[in-house]
Amino acid sequence: MATKSNITRDLIGNNSPKLYNKIRTTIETAYYRNNVVKINNVQEAYDLAVTNPGTIVTGLPIHNAKELGLEKDSKVLIFNDGIITGRNANVRRLVNADNKEKYSTRLRNAIFNSRNITMYHATCYVGLHEDFMVKAHLLIPEGYENTLYNWMMNFQSCTKELDERYGKSQLFDDGDVLLYSDPDEFIEDYDDGISIFDNQHGVGALLGLRYFGEHKKATLTLAWTIASRNNYTACHGGQKRFNLPNNKTYIAGVFGLSGSGKSTITHSKHGGKFDVTVLHDDAFVISNKDGSSIALEPSYFDKVQDYPTDSEDNKYLISIQNVGATLDDQGLVVPVTEDIRNGNGRAIKSIFWTKNRVNKFENKVDSIFWIMKDDSLPPIVKVTSPTLGSAMGSTLATKRSSAEHGSNPNELVFEPYANPFRLYPLINDYEKFKDLFENTQVQCYVINTGSFLTYDIKKETTLGIIEKIVDGSIDFKEQEGIDGLLFADIKGYNPDFSSEQYKELFIDRMNSRVRYIESLHGQDILPEEAAESIKNVIKNLK
Numbered sequence: 216m217a218t219k220s221n222i223t224r225d226l227i228g229n230n231s232p233k234l235y236n237k238i239r240t241t242i243e244t245a246y247y248r249n250n251v252v253k254i255n256n257v258q259e260a261y262d263l264a265v266t267n268p269g270t271i272v273t274g275l276p277i278h279n280a281k282e283l284g285l286e287k288d289s290k291v292l293i294f295n296d297g298i299i300t301g302r303n304a305n306v307r308r309l310v311n312a313d314n315k316e317k318y319s320t321r322l323r324n325a326i327f328n329s330r331n332i333t334m335y336h337a338t339c340y341v342g343l344h345e346d347f348m349v350k351a352h353l354l355i356p357e358g359y360e361n362t363l364y365n366w367m368m369n370f371q372s373c374t375k376e377l378d379e380r381y382g383k384s385q386l387f388d389d390g391d392v393l394l395y396s397d398p399d400e401f402i403e404d405y406d407d408g409i410s411i412f413d414n415q416h417g418v419g420a421l422l423g424l425r426y427f428g429e430h431k432k433a434t435l436t437l438a439w440t441i442a443s444r445n446n447y448t449a450c451h452g453g454q455k456r457f458n459l460p461n462n463k464t465y466i467a468g469v470f471g472l473s474g475s476g477k478s479t480i481t482h483s484k485h486g487g488k489f490d491v492t493v494l495h496d497d498a499f500v501i502s503n504k505d506g507s508s509i510a511l512e513p514s515y516f517d518k519v520q521d522y523p524t525d526s527e528d529n530k531y532l533i534s535i536q537n538v539g540a541t542l543d544d545q546g547l548v549v550p551v552t553e554d555i556r557n558g559n560g561r562a563i564k565s566i567f568w569t570k571n572r573v574n575k576f577e578n579k580v581d582s583i584f585w586i587m588k589d590d591s592l593p594p595i596v597k598v599t600s601p602t603l604g605s606a607m608g609s610t611l612a613t614k615r616s617s618a619e620h621g622s623n624p625n626e627l628v629f630e631p632y633a634n635p636f637r638l639y640p641l642i643n644d645y646e647k648f649k650d651l652f653e654n655t656q657v658q659c660y661v662i663n664t665g666s667f668l669t670y671d672i673k674k675e676t677t678l679g680i681i682e683k684i685v686d687g688s689i690d691f692k693e694q695e696g697i698d699g700l701l702f703a704d705i706k707g708y709n710p711d712f713s714s715e716q717y718k719e720l721f722i723d724r725m726n727s728r729v730r731y732i733e734s735l736h737g738q739d740i741l742p743e744e745a746a747e748s749i750k751n752v753i754k755n756l757k
Contacts, residue, residue: 217348217384218391218417218441234390237319238310239416242395245326246336246354254337257284257367261292263335263360264534270294270361271540274547278530279567284372291532293540293550294361296425300537301559302432303407304635306424309738310413318411325400325422333357339370340377341392341438343574344509345384347447347500348377349438351392353430359398361534365427368533368563369514370434387445392437393418398425414440414638427536428561431516435498436636438511442500443639448647451634453481453496454508456576457489457685465685466508466576468501469662470633471586472613476664476677477633478517480586482569483678489685492571503647506579506655515568519552519560526552531568536561582658582684583651586633587612588665591717591724593708594672595680596661597691597701601652603748604659605645608632609741610728610749629731631739640738645745660684667708668717680705696756699748718756725753 245251254260264270271293280289310318334356342348353366371377401423402409408423410433417440419433439449452470459465471477481496495510502508519538522528529552538560539551554560566572583604589612598604609631631637632644651657664677680703683689691701694712702710711717732746 217345217381218350218387218389234416236413236416237315238322238411238413239390239393239418241319241322241326242354242393242418242420245329245334245395246352246393248330248334250330250332251334251336251354254335254363254367257364257372258286260337260360260364260367261285261289264292264294264364267294267358267360271548273535273540273549274543274545275529275532275549277533278565282567283368283533283565284374291534291550292361292364293535293538295537295556299426300557301426302428302635303424303426306405306408307410307412309638310411310415321402322395322411322420325397325402325420326395328400329356329397335360335363337363337367338373339367340373340381341370341434341511342500342509343371343511343513345380346502346507346575347442347509348381348384349389349392349441350381351394351434351438353394353396353434355396355430356399359396359425361536362396362398362425362427362430365534365536365563366430366434369431369512369516371513387441389441389444390417392434392441394421394430394433394437395419396421396424396430398423412437412638417441428516432636435511436638439498439500439634439636440638443643443647446503447500448503448651449634449637449644450499450501450508451497451632451636452499453477454494454499454576454580455481456492456494456573456578458492459489459685464578465582466578466580467582467584467681467685468508468580469584469586470608470611471664472630472633472635473518475586475588475613475633476674477586478515479674480584480677480681485678485682488682490571492573493569494573494576501580501651503650503655506651506657508576508580510574513566515564517562517564518554519550519562520554522552522562524549524552528564528568529562531564533563533565535563538562579655580651580657582660583608583648584660584662584681585611586662586664589663589724590666590668591720592661592663593667593702593710594663594676594705595684595689595703597703598659598661598699599701600699600748601649601659602744603699603752604652605649606728606732606741606745606748607659607661608648609641609645609745610731612724612728629728640740641735642741645741670707672708676705676708697753698751698755700752712756722753722756725749
């Protein structure tokens with residue numbers, strides 16, 4: 216299925232409210248001005264980025280450049296922002312009936328202010344299979360050619376083959392995603408910038424925001440909104456397939472914020488114990504019709520803190536943001552990674568980083584793992600109730616990382632379904648994940664990758680547990696007084712409910728989830744059954 220737009224298809228005269236309204240029309244109109252230059256391919260974007268003032272052209276060649284649409288001698292580019300090197304969720308504003316007039320007025324003025332500068336229009340696909348393809352457009356001013364290039368390399372650039380596939384797919388009743396960006400435009404009362412989203416109409420505007428991650432997530436979250444409207448579950452996570460003997464498979468989805476271990480789990484080869492195929496480590500959708508999954512991006516937007524300059528993984532770099540640079544012993548410019556210059560240094564890595572990649576898993580997902588950092592939980596817990604499974608996902612406990620601007624790394628917070636980018640009502644995700652657990656028979660687990668009490672949980676422990684779940688060699692047992700959760704016998708990590716101190720901690724953490732759900736308001740309100748399912752976990756615990 217695919218989006219529709221009068222930018223890309225002849226739909227003039229179509230009065231669909233999804234295509235024509237105040238905010239969407241204001242943004243779309245900006246694309247047709249005579250100061251807009253259309254960028255047709257990634258090579259054009261690369262050539263602009265190389266000459267963009269402030270760009271650092273490194274001595275690192277781009278691996279398989281021709282296959283990525285670039286000339287074979289293309290080099291990895293570095294571009295650095297200023298103070299802010301992470302997403303800023305506090306500046307997000309959603310358009311509604313009460314504020315629509317205010318934001319449309321601000322947008323008209325911001326767009327007017329860009330009339331004297333060249334702006335670039337790029338187009339990409341979000342969704343790598345004809346069953347779900349969203350066409351997305353970015354309009355961004357001269358001076359931000361690196362952002363333009365990164366955006367086109369992060370998503371799937373338009374090619375003749377993809378255009379034909381897209382043209383044959385069934386249309387959604389949704390328009391293309393339209394994103395307007397002007398990082399130098401700061402409007403009154405928003406000194407830190409502002410991101411304005413009209414999720415009902417698939418458009419957004421980023422004003423005063425330089426960080427590339429804002430552009431990536433703005434595009435994704437608008438695509439996820441379309442997915443949620445069209446019987447798909449939007450997923451901010453990773454998914455992999457274990458290819459087992461006798462043509463059997465096991466598909467696992469892992470959900471967690473940056474720093475939780477999501478990417479590590481997704482890409483792990485498990486010491487060669489399994490033949491593994493990866494869908495993606497950050498963004499995909501699951502069909503609520505048949506449980507199949509589709510990746511949304513070919514590339515990876517990855518932290519560089521764990522990859523020294525001489526790391527073999529850096530072979531697959533396309534571009535880097537917010538890192539240092541130095542000269543190697545041959546006089547070539549190379550990046551200084553490991554977050555020495557600043558926190559949250561990032562890189563776009565190509566699809567070739569993962570040897571076994573596919574764009575769609577035809578078989579249904581077998582298990583969903585909520586990755587948490589909650590020291591009251593052992594390394595693995597199995598959830599037996601669909602309602603509780605979705606409720607636990609809505610209270611995914613974690614600690615913030617440097618990917619979030621202004622975050623406190625020691626604060627335990629709840630982030631529903633590990634997706635802080637949601638634009639639509641939270642109940643949409645709640646019902647869709649519950650449906651997967653209930654009607655598609657997806658199993659649900661909670662993985663703790665932080666610490667259990669005072670004991671750090673090692674990466675090898677987490678990966679070993681997943682391996683045992685896949686091969687069926689782990690047993691889960693009931694715990695007296697606990698309803699809806701099953702526990703595994705893992706040496707050194709077994710909860711002791713005979714300890715009053717531990718029992719109080721466990722009860723307190725469950726109650727904190729209840730309080731969180733009951734505190735939700737506006738478009739984040741969940742049904743009473745969500746909180747009740749968590750209350751039931753501990754109601755018989757004496």
